[in-house]
Amino acid sequence: MEIKITELDENYARIKIRGEDHTFLNLLQHFLLEVDGVLLAKYDVPHPLIDEAELIVRTDGLNPMDAIKRANEFIIRECDEILDILG
Template identity: 45%
Template sequence: MQIKILKSSDTYAEIEIEGEEHTLGNLLAGSLRKVEGVIYASYYQPHPLVNSIVLKVMTNGEIKPMDAIKKAIEIAENYANKYLEEIKKIE
């Protein structure tokens, strides 16, 4: 996985994540929408034959886009840990 910053400002960022597809893109965009201060979050795959996604995030200025992405990763990680705990209860 390689990450490239395509555009960056105080309220907007676009990052390309090589080697990833819709699974990670949907998870990150959905988690970003839960972060306070994020007003827009989405991703797209530039071409079906290209194995990369571009994540877009716009904030209202209360949080920087890269900080919002870090919080979104924490949110996704917390969900994953909760699911793992529930699965361990079943075993």
């Protein structure tokens, strides 16, 4: 995965992501929307043959990069729970 931050301010981030498809991006979007302070989380894959997506996060008083970190922590916890259940 390659990440390039194309826009960043205190309430907004626009990030290009290479090497990931809808599988991870949809999961990340879902968990971003669970983070308190996230107003908008969306991604776009402009063309299925181009290995690049764009993630947009808008927040209300929360650093958008912190929101992305929290969402990834939620994903890790969910995966750990599944692994525990499976033994």
